[in-house]
Amino acid sequence: MNPQFQLFPEQASATAVHLDHLTLYLLGVAAFFSTLIFALIFVFAVKYRRRSAHERVGEIGHALPLEIAWSVIPFGLMMIMFTWGASVFFEMSRPPDDAMNIYVVGKQWMWKTQHLEGQREINELHVPLGRPVRLTMTSEDVIHSFYMPAFRVKFDVVPGKYTTAWFNPTKPGKYHLFCAEYCGTLHSGMIGWIEVLEPAEYERWLAGGNAGESLASSGQKLFEYLACANCHRTDKPGRCPNLTGLFGSKVQLTTGETVTADEAYVRESILHPGAKIVAGYQDIMPTFQGQVTEEDLLQLIEYIKSLAKQPAQGATALGAIPPGLARRGTTLPPAAPAKNPKR
């Protein structure tokens, strides 16, 4: 599969094909202009070589139409590059709705991947053929970059936030996974393999081996273990917002702003609870920084996501705050009925 001498990388996704078409256009433009320049230089250099010390030179100082032509024509060609490049980029940036989600955590110097079904891998990723895969990625330490040349996919994995990449494998096989952002001593050892399996084979792989419980249920256990459920109750009004139906909804904050409860929001709420406080609630939640790992966070997020898919149980929580909990230094508007959860 990997010949010792190749000029073009493997094309294992539809995006790869689209990108390679763009590449051909770019190469065509480059070939045309470099050939033109090289040929002109060569021809002029030979034809007008100096034959005597006093020969007359042609006096052409400038020519406006020529200047305009060689400014406008390359610019036109470059605007095609821009538009084409942007359209491929949008394709790369927008995972389809039906994509299966896989979580990736980078750390010095390994890749940890988690399937929703619970399988975890290190420096490997098994995916089924023909199904779009969406990666939600973060890093435990420094910036890494998840790079799969065969799919033409690369995106930085940044500590403190989530990033997204996606691909749709169209060819079974084993492909390189690289870290493309320099991350320290063993940067070149932070490599692995992506294995694209036939769907049936993938199901077999999922069923066997280290399959544990699903990410969401690991998250639920963690939720209970960390005693989150003491305040974030789903059965009756609690001191903290009800998390049912939270994920993906709009949340009104005490500052009057509205934010969408996405992965980043949930993550920030667990680590920096005071940063965004839901209208109608107090800043009473302790930080969990240092107590949960990035992988734990992803499990918690998956659990909270799973709550969003279930119909909300019981009535929406009413945010009544015991007066004793009001804390010095926080000025909050009078408690209002909160439809939205908080941290």
Add this chain to the structure above:
Amino acid sequence: MAEHIVTKKQYSFVFGALLLLTFVTTAVGMMDLGRLNVVVALVIAVIKAMLVVLFFMHIYWSTKLTRVVVVSGLAWLALLLWLTLTDVLSRGWLGFPGK
């Protein structure tokens, strides 16, 4: 125009205005005007800065070249802020983390 000597009297007027504006901006800072606080504070700061640049630093009487230098310094700063904020403020517009 070899030299334009600004008199102490002219300086005194500018000085008075600057002190007054400092007082006003502090007083307004103590009131809660919501979003207006930012606007007022920055507008007053810009007015004060202009007074200093124009009169204390003699830009009002200076050559075109000096003005170009001043404007470029500020324009480049605006560039840095503008293009950085282009990214920071538009994060997440596509609806996917990191996009």
Add this chain to the structure above:
Amino acid sequence: MANHSLALRHQFDDVEQQKDASTLGMWLFLATEVLFFGGMFCCYTVYRSAYPAAFGQASNHLNLILGAVSTAILIISSFTMACAVNSAATGAKNALVAFLSLTILFAAAFLVIEMSEWRMLYQEGLMPGFNFTYKEIDPAHVQLFFCMYFSMTGLHASHVTIGIVILTVMAIRAWRGAFSPAYYTPIEISGLYWHFVDLVWIFLFPLYYLIARHLQG
């Protein structure tokens, strides 16, 4: 005429050219300085737009009165500096020395106030890297506010200190009679530098002391 031909350096044709060159050089240096502080202003803007509530929270730990007073003091020093330039241009040597000394004095007073504010923040446990014990709302981003506060006021304070050194040298030279209405470019460009230091503070004051006060979450 003999007086200032001594001050003419060999690479210039005449005094006018030399003065123009020095002034232009100083302005270019100030343009550099704008971008030098600009990097930090950019960080401030990004973080303030991201965490307005924490910035409001943190801003309330600064002493507004001290901030306003130090602003006024810097403006006074700018005024005395402008008067120094005027005295140099009119050849009033004693007034020049006096105004330069006053400027130095006010600059020193500014530093004293600033150091006392830093000391108070240190004691309150609000100095990241040295003593940061803040545990209330959103400590991480309050920390960020104080990181930016100390970086920017620290950089500004170092400029004030350099300014004091420059002005001291100028005052000594003026006292020895180095300047005349025909040649006082060094005074003029030191003045430009000093006004720039004032300008930076004119923006630091509202950004840290004023505009975030009422934004707490």
Add this chain to the structure above:
Amino acid sequence: MITATVETKDSYLTHEYGVRSWLLTQDHKRIALLYLAAISFFFFLGGIFATVIRLELLTPPGDLVSSQTYNKLFTLHGVIMVFLFLIPSIPATLGNFLVPLMIGAKDLAFPKLNLLSWYVLMAGGVCVLYAMLEGGVDTGWTFYVPFSTSYANTYVILTGVGIFITGFSSILTGLNFIVTIHRMRAPGLTWFRLPLFIWSIYATSIIQVLGTPVIAVTMLLVAVERGFHLGIFDPALGGDPVLFQHLFWFYSHPAVYIMVLPGMGIISEIVSVYSRKKVFGYHFVAFSSVAIAVLGFLVWGHHMFVASQSVYASLIFSFLSFFVAVPSAIKVFNWTATLYKGSISYETPMLYAFGFIGLFTIGGLTGTFLAALGFDVHVTDTYFVVAHFHYIMVGGTLMAYLGGLHYWWPKMTGRMYPEGWAKLSALVVFLGFNLTFFPQFIMGYLGMPRRYHAYPEEFQVYHVLSTAGASVLAVGYLIPAVYFIWSLRYGKIAPANPWNASGLEWQTTSPPPPENFDVTPVVTREAYDYSILEEMKVG
């Protein structure tokens, strides 16, 4: 005007003797030679690192040096080549020597500041060298946070301070040039009679003055954050590592133009002289330099398409990036058109100029590839990028620098270099360069990430080719080093104007007297007017 006097005149080289006369000189020509000595040292030091890197990459496993050492090697190669060689290279040596001469001035506006700039560069260099001797630094020349602030265990602060200091050298040099070009031109030397080298140096100085302070303050923040354990960029404390990248590239992208713009100026001079024609489209070439300097500040985000910058910002940066390509293309076309109906001779500087135009064309075109969003996603942080920027920085800047050094060597030293050897070395450099870096384009598109100590076997073919090329290239750089030094003593005595050029710098003796000109020249013609030389010869 063309003085052919044989009498031995007082020159800046013989005016004074002794180490003190050099180390305390305020003569821009002597300071230029101080820079030349310093940056030559840094170039060969950086070159040694490059050699070890290429040798390590000969085989797929990391077997020659440890990965930690390898990381330090490419970091120091980058830091030294970028901050201590390329950025000071053309402006501080050739620019320093030529700006006053070309505009008919006695010196730069601020000679003391000029000397100070050299000492500041040396101070920064000493910091970096000390960090290197103490154990080096392994963050990459980009110092990305949070690796540099929280995870690296090497001498980050010392190196960062070194870069902070060298930044001021660059700022002061640029400031000096701008003031000099504005205020000290000879009578009659209007803006549109200036040599194009002056235009390009002017444009470069704009970037130095307005861009460098931002990298300085960024390195300062990194040092402060690391030194005091603050959280300015640290995501664990709410900071934003991508903000660091914005600040870093705000300078470091325009820095590429600090490197290549002066090179373009040199090429304009050389192409004109050896084809005995005015530069085609003088105004376009002149304004394109300023346009590149300004537009260069609008495009830094194209280094961050996959860095989790917003898609919208990426679109804007990509769009703006294509605008920089237009003035670059204008220059290439105008140089080519200058050759048309010229009277072309092939002295060494002209060979380097041909090399520059060819390699810059490839470097520039691949640059537009990288500005195209989708394409960049695949090749960023791979060898494709490595190849691209070496085509610009080595194929462009270094070729121009060597061409300029040959062209003005007679003026600087009063001696001719050996033409035969020089032509040979130009050829060796060109071939060696292409063999080294062209395979890296292919390797990059295949997916070989940069900064890899060990790599999968399928890339070995290209690495072997690249290493072979690097050894040829090393020979190509050593030959000039030898014959330049040789020529100082044994080279033919140079006449005042060996190339029959028209610039003011050729109208004084070689080497020039300490005050540059016996009489301040008065300019009455446009640049590159060779007819006057012909008239004088015939008449």
